[in-house]
Amino acid sequence: MSAHESKYTPANPVLRWVEDRLPILGFAKSTLVDYPTPKNLNYWWTFGAILAFMLGVQIVTGIVLAMHYTPEASLAFDSVEAIKRDVVGGRIIQAVHSTGASMFFFAVYIHIFRGLYFGSYKAPREILWILGVIIFLLMMATAFFGYVLPWGQMSFWAAAVITNIFAAIPIIGDPILQLLRGGFAVDNPTLNRFFSLHYLLPFIIAAVVFLHIWALHVPGNNNPIGVEVKSERDTVPFHPYYTMKDFFAVVVFCIPFAWFAFFAPDILGHPDNYIQANPLVTPPHIVPEWYFLPFYAILRAIDFNFILDSKLLGVIAFGGSILILFFLPWLDTAKVRSGTFRPAFKWFYWLFAVNFLLLMWYGAQTPDMKVVGPFTVADVSKLSVAYYFLYFIVILPLLSRFEKPRPLPNSISEPVLGKPAQATT
Amino acid sequence: MATESNLAHDDTPNAGRRDFLYVATTAVGIVGVGAVVWPLINQMNPDASVLALSSTEFDLSGVEEGASVTIKWRGSPVFVRHRTQKEIDEARAVPMSDLKDPQTDEARVVAGHEQWLIMVALCTHLGCIPVGESGEYDGWFCPCHGSQYDTSGRIRKGPAPTNLIVPPYKFLSDTVVQIG
Numbered sequence: 001m002s003a004h005e006s007k008y009t010p011a012n013p014v015l016r017w018v019e020d021r022l023p024i025l026g027f028a029k030s031t032l033v034d035y036p037t038p039k040n041l042n043y044w045w046t047f048g049a050i051l052a053f054m055l056g057v058q059i060v061t062g063i064v065l066a067m068h069y070t071p072e073a074s075l076a077f078d079s080v081e082a083i084k085r086d087v088v089g090g091r092i093i094q095a096v097h098s099t100g101a102s103m104f105f106f107a108v109y110i111h112i113f114r115g116l117y118f119g120s121y122k123a124p125r126e127i128l129w130i131l132g133v134i135i136f137l138l139m140m141a142t143a144f145f146g147y148v149l150p151w152g153q154m155s156f157w158a159a160a161v162i163t164n165i166f167a168a169i170p171i172i173g174d175p176i177l178q179l180l181r182g183g184f185a186v187d188n189p190t191l192n193r194f195f196s197l198h199y200l201l202p203f204i205i206a207a208v209v210f211l212h213i214w215a216l217h218v219p220g221n222n223n224p225i226g227v228e229v230k231s232e233r234d235t236v237p238f239h240p241y242y243t244m245k246d247f248f249a250v251v252v253f254c255i256p257f258a259w260f261a262f263f264a265p266d267i268l269g270h271p272d273n274y275i276q277a278n279p280l281v282t283p284p285h286i287v288p289e290w291y292f293l294p295f296y297a298i299l300r301a302i303d304f305n306f307i308l309d310s311k312l313l314g315v316i317a318f319g320g321s322i323l324i325l326f327f328l329p330w331l332d333t334a335k336v337r338s339g340t341f342r343p344a345f346k347w348f349y350w351l352f353a354v355n356f357l358l359l360m361w362y363g364a365q366t367p368d369m370k371v372v373g374p375f376t377v378a379d380v381s382k383l384s385v386a387y388y389f390l391y392f393i394v395i396l397p398l399l400s401r402f403e404k405p406r407p408l409p410n411s412i413s414e415p416v417l418g419k420p421a422q423a424t425t
Numbered sequence: 426m427a428t429e430s431n432l433a434h435d436d437t438p439n440a441g442r443r444d445f446l447y448v449a450t451t452a453v454g455i456v457g458v459g460a461v462v463w464p465l466i467n468q469m470n471p472d473a474s475v476l477a478l479s480s481t482e483f484d485l486s487g488v489e490e491g492a493s494v495t496i497k498w499r500g501s502p503v504f505v506r507h508r509t510q511k512e513i514d515e516a517r518a519v520p521m522s523d524l525k526d527p528q529t530d531e532a533r534v535v536a537g538h539e540q541w542l543i544m545v546a547l548c549t550h551l552g553c554i555p556v557g558e559s560g561e562y563d564g565w566f567c568p569c570h571g572s573q574y575d576t577s578g579r580i581r582k583g584p585a586p587t588n589l590i591v592p593p594y595k596f597l598s599d600t601v602v603q604i605g
Contacts (some may be wrong), residue, residue: 062480157553161569164552179466183475185500280495280502282554286569300570303584305525311550311586366573367583378571 031217036235038223039244040412044118045221046249047111049242053250054104055209056136059202061097063148069149071195073188076151077276083415095265096257101143103257105291108136116328117349118339119197120222126329128215131208138205140322143289145198151191152273153283155344159194161286165299168315185279225415226337227408234412291304293363294356295321298388300367301381317385332396336405344403352391359384475500478605482597485541493557495546498604502546502554503592505602508576513539515563516577526587530577533591543604544578545592552584565589 008026010016019025068087070079083090112132115121121129163180167173182189220229229235236242260267261337268290272283288296298321302314324331339346357379367378409415437443453487481498483505493506516530528584534542540588546554553569560566561582562575572583579588 037430090450157569161551161553164550167552178471179469181471182469183471183500187475187500189472189475279500280497280554280569284556284568286553303571305586309586310584314584366568 013038014276030241031213031238033237033239035217035238036220036232037238038221038228038229038234038412039236039241040223040225040416041242041245042108042220042224043245043249044114045223046246047107049116049246050107050250050253051104052209053253054100054107055202055205056230058100058104059206060225061100061375062091062199062202065097066199069195071149071192073151073277076149076191080150091265092139092261095261099257099260099265099268101146102260102289102291103253105143107253107393108139109291112136112325113353115222117339117350118222119226119332119334119339121329121335122332122337123329124219125182125215126128128212128219130326131212131215133322135205135208135212135417137322138201138208140292141203142198142201143291145194147289148191148194149198152283153275153276154270154286155276156186156277156279157282157286159190160321162189165315165318169313170312173341187279222337223412224338225396225409225412227338227410228410230411230413239411271311286366290360293361294359295363297359297363297381298385300363301378301385303367303378317389321388324389328396331392332400334396334400334403334405334406341406341408342399342403343406345399348391348395348399351387355387355391356383359388481601482601482603484601485558486600488539495554496604498545498592502603504542504544504546504557504578504589506542506544506557508535508540508542512576513564516575518580519575519577519579523581525580528577528579528588533577533579533588535594535596538596542576542578543591543594543602544589547574548585549580549587549589550583557588 008019008023008029010019010025015025065083068079068083068090070076080094083094085091087093115129137355144158146164148155161253163177166180167177169176169372180190181187182193218233223229234237252417270287275283282320287293295318299314299318302317303310306313308316334342334345336342337351362381365377367376369377371377371380444531475584479499481496483496485505485507488505488507491509493504495502495504497503513530519530521527521529526604531539534545548555548567548569549568550570550572553567555565555567555572555574557565560573562573564576564578564581565574567573567583567585569585572585574585574589575581577588578591592604593603597603
């Protein structure tokens with residue numbers, strides 16, 4: 001986007017007239033067509049486009065669903081059922097929206113873990129990364145608000161538990177809790193404001209995505225070997241090379257998405273959400289949606305007092321597990337970006353990924369379930385929480401100092417074309 | 426402020442006055458924006474209809490010994506438990522050193538009405554409703570994150586920081602209680 005000073009003159013006189021007054025065509029051409037992109041991007045790099053596609057899917061299906069939804073505590077549950085049974089095509093539209101949230105999160109996790117492996121957060125892409133973390137936080141808030149709207153048992157108790165997190169803040173906790181809920185308990189005012197915010201946040205996300213792409217286009221893409229683009233020979237124009245690759249990835253991504261939406265819309269949900277919200281009964285086993293499970297396991301693992309009480313401590317760990325991502329560019333100061341050239345980092349990275357999946361699994365289990373011998377989920381999840389934080393706070397800073405990376409190729413083209421001297425002859 | 430300006434307004438007449446005007450204008454602007462934003466946030470607080478429901482009366486005569494009922498107060502569930510003598514003795518036998526949030530059973534009930542344990546039925550961890558007569562301490566067990574409470578509703582195990590909250594209440598007669 002920074003480079004759109006390049007003069008673009010459309011052949012068509014009407015378009016030229018527009019371009020002279022609002023250079024939007026030149027802007028689009030330089031960002032979506034001519035944008036020089038490293039020529040070695042693999043399929044892990046297509047998830048950016050997949051995410052943009054998913055944001056579009058969620059906004060379009062969401063606007064349509066809002067035409068039939070009623071944000072009122074006594075009517076909300078029935079209105080969602082009516083969407084599924086009575087509204088023309090509503091069954092599919094609702095299923096695309098609800099399973100779409102899962103697909104969106106699946107894609108964002110791949111996107112984040114790709115960035116973690118290939119060091120995409122390192123200079124000069126820190127702001128790009130930070131904007132990404134902001135988008136992730138906004139996505140979590142949006143998904144949470146959206147999950148409350150069907151006003152089933154899981155919706156209601158998710159709202160109760162998550163808003164209660166704020167009550168852990170000393171002194172001002174309770175006033176904040178009442179402010180968020182609009183009452184002493186989760187009730188109709190809560191549902192109303194959550195609907196309002198659920199409609200608002202996706203547009204905020206779209207705005208931050210715009211900044212995210214802007215921040216991407218200043219330094220250009222990172223790439224699998226993590227060596228910056230040295231010359232034009234290292235790049236290809238975004239169109240048609242990556243528009244086609246991204247399009248193909250989106251199509252492949254839509255296959256499981258369609259399977260979920262058409263054949264198994266409830267497989268990732270919880271049957272208790274087909275019971276209307278009841279403030280007097282907590283379901284016997286509360287679990288959040290799968291994409292929140294790792295963080296839920298972190299919240300739950302802190303069941304001991306340490307200086308602060310366990311509740312506040314759990315909330316700090318829960319919040320800290322995401323907020324720590326903001327500081328990642330300054331925790332991992334290794335000059336080599338790509339994990340491919342970091343022999344020790346690789347092991348810790350994959351352990352981190354497996355540990356994340358373990359936390360996801362722990363989050364779905366009851367805390368007193370035995371995992372190994374006498375040790376319960378509550379016990380072993382503490383180890384996983386410890387590793388999660390050690391990875392960022394201790395392992396990455398130490399690796400940055402002591403790891404000896406493998407030699408890097410001189411450029412993106414070199415490993416493919418051989419030495420630059422040979423390539424030119 | 427005066428040193429960084431590229432207008433070199435140190436050299437212009439009345440530079441001190443101009444600085445004062447900048448600061449004063451900004452200050453008034455911030456106060457003005459705050460005055461506009463505050464009502465937009467404050468509107469989220471509980472409205473009059475919610476606040477109007479802040480007390481409730483309940484007739485205890487139908488609750489038999491060993492039984493427990495859940496009533497609604499301010500939109501939240503409240504446990505009214507008619508405890509057995511065994512449960513009361515059990516609660517009073519616990520040494521204070523075993524408790525995470527030390528409080529005697531006597532402090533959690535009204536003298537003369539020890540059999541009635543009245544508590545907000547929300548786990549002090551994250552607000553789920555604990556399940557009665559279960560857990561390792563014969564009290565309450567929270568299914569969400571595994572907190573366990575004893576027969577006095579005191580936290581014994583798990584992530585909850587404090588005992589179940591005893592709401593303000595008074596006995597209007599031997600069988601009628603007013604909560605709130």
